[in-house]
Amino acid sequence: MVKISKTKHITRKGVVKRNPRKSKYNIDGMPNLPMNDRVYLLRRKVIELIYEANRLVGGLPRITVRITTKAAKHPTWMGCGVTCDKQVSIYIPAETLNEDPQTIKYVVFHEIIHTVFNFKGHKTAGLMRPIIQRGLTDFQINEMFIKEVNSIRRKN
Ligand SMILES: [Zn+2]
Numbered sequence: 001m002v003k004i005s006k007t008k009h010i011t012r013k014g015v016v017k018r019n020p021r022k023s024k025y026n027i028d029g030m031p032n033l034p035m036n037d038r039v040y041l042l043r044r045k046v047i048e049l050i051y052e053a054n055r056l057v058g059g060l061p062r063i064t065v066r067i068t069t070k071a072a073k074h075p076t077w078m079g080c081g082v083t084c085d086k087q088v089s090i091y092i093p094a095e096t097l098n099e100d101p102q103t104i105k106y107v108v109f110h111e112i113i114h115t116v117f118n119f120k121g122h123k124t125a126g127l128m129r130p131i132i133q134r135g136l137t138d139f140q141i142n143e144m145f146i147k148e149v150n151s152i153r154r155k156n
Contacts, residue, residue, distance in 0.1 A: 030068035030080065030091055042067045042097045046090065049108040056142055057149040060116055064089040067097070078103075078132060081111035088115045102136055109145045117152045 033039045046065045054060040070093040071077050078099075080091040090111045097104060110127055113119050122130040127144040136144075 030071045030077075030093060032066045032068055033094060039067050039094070042092075042094055045097055045104065046092055046108055049105055050090075050112065052105075053109055053112050053145060056146055060112070061086075061088055063112070063116070066091045068093050070095050079107040079111045081115035083115045083118065090115060102138060102141060103132065103134060105138065105141050106132055106134075106136065109141060113145070113148050113152070117149065119148075119152060 035043075043065050046067075050060065050063050050065070064087065066089060068091050071080075078093070078096045082089045082091070090108065092107065092111075096107055099107075106127065110132075113128060119128065122128050127141070127148050
């Protein structure tokens with residue numbers, strides 16, 4: 001269970017480590033939006049980014065995408081990824097999808113690293129910062145993503 005925040009990450013990380021069940025509960029605080037034309041288009045945006053990620057690094061599994069409301073308890077979460085019994089799911093609040101394309105890509109690629117590559121931690125730089133880094137170019141985000149994936153694959 002992971003997320004990106006605009007605010008401090010230490011508290012959130014503490015919560016997740018101390019009580020993983022609680023963090024799972026918090027996904028329930030991000031209810032899926034009922035599917036309609038608008039939500040379908042938002043979901044499509046995320047799926048397109050997953051296709052793009054797969055073109056960059058190859059070998060990504062099927063990923064379930066859920067468009068949700070913002071987590072009431074954690075309004076700063078921009079995305080959340082969960083892997084359960086090999087089923088990879090990415091939860092994106094609809095609000096995140098109003099952001100600029102690079103911000104959306106950062107969130108989706110970040111969650112792919114957490115879920116598909118089972119990377120639970122965060123880093124102080126690059127794509128896996130706990131707090132979103134804005135102002136990056138599309139190219140920079142692609143490069144960061146490829147770099148993270150290569151470094152994880154090298155270790156496995
Ligand atoms: Zn994260």
